[in-house]
Amino acid sequence: MYKALYRKWRPLTFDDVISQEYTTEALKNQIISGKTAHAYLFTGSRGTGKTTCARILAKAVNCRNMKDGNPCLECDICRDADSGALTDIVEIDAASNNGVDNIRDLRDAAVYTPERGAYKIYIIDEVHMLSQGAFNALLKIMEEPPPYVKFILATTEIHKVPATIVSRCQRYDFRRIKAEDIAKRISYIAQQEELNLTEDGAAMIAKLADGGMRDAVSLLDQCSVCAEVINAESVSAAAGIAGRDYLYDMLDAVSDSDAPKALRVTAALYDMSKDLTRLCEELITQLRNIMLIKASPDTAEKLIVCMPDELERLRALAEKTDLSTVMDRLSVLQECRERMQRAMNKRVEFEMTLIKLCSGPAKTVQGIDNSEIYDKIKQLEDKIASAPRAAAGQAPEQPEVLEASAAPSDEKIVPTIDIKKLNPEDIVNCERWGEILEEFKNINPAVAGSLDGSFAGTAGNYIFIKVKNRFFMDLFKVKENANSLEIAIAKVLGQRYIMKASCATTVNEQKNLAESIIKKAMESKIETAVEKENA
Structure with a gap:
């Protein structure tokens, strides 16, 4: 009967295991000295030799004629272990035996001494698949096992193994094979x-x-x-992957922004039953190579993964593209690879990505007109620079009170009270001023920041606004700004008001406010431009 090559050529001794010299030498030295641990934890990616080394270790500690830390492969213990007939070596697949009852059965069986060998070995593969209850059941027996019992745990996802289990094991990390x-x-x-x-x-x-x-x-x-x-x-x-010619034709098409060519190559590959997910992974690998050539041309040859005759073609592609574009394309392809796992039609997803790649770099927000903001900044700087400053030894700087009023609408508002006879105690605090500011931010976000820290009160159909920012007083005089604030007030309070604003801050206080207001205005301007771009 035919036997798969990976089973037929599985290493039988530590000397046959490749690229894991540190681990195999350490295990051999322990076996030779007779100082083997009661529990081991082997971790690493698939196919690196974790289960193989676990089996070799289990044979070696029980072998009757151990040779330099390796099993002899000739005694009855070794032969029965290789054929799976040795009852002293128990392999458990935690992926299908992950319940607490399975571990309880193991714990109950562990009290019996080995039948033929010196030790009873439990190899638990994919141990991270055990349930929390199973881990708890395993914990006690691993902490204080009988002297003739040893555990060898293997996992590809070490982060899922509880720290209480890891701390009771000798851990060996299996590296990817070169x-x-x-x-x-x-x-x-x-x-x-x-x-x-x-x-x-x-x-x-x-x-x-x-x-x-x-x-x-x-x-x-x-x-x-x-x-x-x-x-x-x-x-x-x-x-089921793309050959080199198809792969480089696609990369050339992307570099030349030739979407029809890229789609033709994809159609040909699809008709040949090529795996588009694997093709996407291959493109990612080659773009990584190009990225390394651009970022580190002197050492790239040692870092990249490619066939010898591919290097020149990769260098030619690297010359046609800048590093930032290569990294952008990598990000787009990686996102495509993730989406293809969930997509109903992988071809559509991949073709959409190719068209996006051939369309050039992602559009960024450009052409934002900041002239208005810069003008206001210049005016603010001029006012601050021209403001009188207190000389040394003089009294502290006193705030300058600024006042302004506005009724921007074409239709005049008839006052309902005589403001000249108004007493301060007649002004009622506007409890919904916060809602007004939120509405104003939606209508005029570039100016809304200048009202931070403000409050307001009403009397009749007058609304009195007290602000901390002198910059707002200039903005308040602009009809469009005043009109948008009036609209916000009317929406929240349900009627129109005559607005009056006042400010009482020193020049130094205003300097501290200026930077934050300018920053918020810039951010609002950019957010508005981004929304328009996306729309």
């Missing part, structure tokens, strides 16, 4: 299996594996039945 190590290993496997694997084919498999040996061997197995000669093109076809 592409050159993967290429070397699968070339050896291909030679032993009498497969015709070319150098560029091995490099392509190693690149697509993304640091996982199991993925690389599985892809080699898949390619072995698709082509007699396993080269880069056949690997691309088997993996």
Whole structure:
């Protein structure tokens, strides 16, 4: 019966494990010295050797003829462990056995001594999938296990494992396997299996594996039945990714803002049953390469992931685009990749993104007319500069009281009271002044900031506004500003009022207010322009 290559060529000793020298040497030294821990935690991305090393460790501590920290592979313990017949090594898949009852069964069985070996080993794969109750049940037995029991936990998502579990284990982090190590290993496997694997084919498999040996061997197995000669093109076809020519045609089309060409290439790839999600990932990878070439031309060759003959084409593309544009395109493609996972039609999503990329950089808000704001700033600066300043030793600066009134509408408002006979106690506080300011902000946001800290009172059909900002007094004299404030008051209070405003602040106090008002005015102007742009 045929056996998958990734199972057939799974390492059987620590010496067969590649790119994890630190971990394997540490484990071998512990076995040789007889100082193995009662619990281990192996973490890392898929296909880096976590479960493999767990099995080798379980064999080695029970092996009758251990050799330099490695299992001998010849004794009955090693043979039965490799065939899965050794009852002293128990593997548990936490993804499907994640309940508290499963861990209780484990805890109950742990009290029995091993049948043949020196230790009873529990290997819990994907341990992060255990429920909270299961973790709690596991905690006590892991803290004080019987002397003949050892635990080996493996996970790809260490952040999901409770700290109370992690702190009771010796942790080993498995790094992604280097592409050159993967290429070397699968070339050896291909030679032993009498497969015709070319150098560029091995490099392509190693690149697509993304640091996982199991993925690389599985892809080699898949390619072995698709082509007699396993080269880069056949690997691309088997993996459902775009070949190099298609990929660079698309990048050229994006750089030249040629949307029809990009869409034609996409249509051709779609008709060939290419995986558009993988194509998007390939574009992201190549744009990352271009970004690194632009950002670090001297060291880019060591950082990028590409075939040897791709480097010149990447450099040519890098010369056609600036770094900020490349980064913008990367962001757009990454967002597209996320949306494609949820999209009902991946082709539509991808084509929309291509058209966006070919349309050039995202539009930014331009042409905001700040002349009015700058004029007001200049007037304010002139007034502050010309204001009299107190000399040394003189009395503190006294506030200058400014007053203004406005009834901007064409229709005059008939006063209902004689303002000359009005006493201060006749003025009633306007409790809805905050609502008026909010309404005024919606109508005239550029000026609304000048009323910060103000309050108002009413008497008859007069409204008296007390402000802290002298700048408002100039704005109040502009008919459009006064008219918008009158409209805001009428909307909230339900009738028109004759407005009177006064201000009593010193020049120094006004200086402190000026910067905040100018800043708010600029922000309001920009927000308004953005809203118009989006509309």
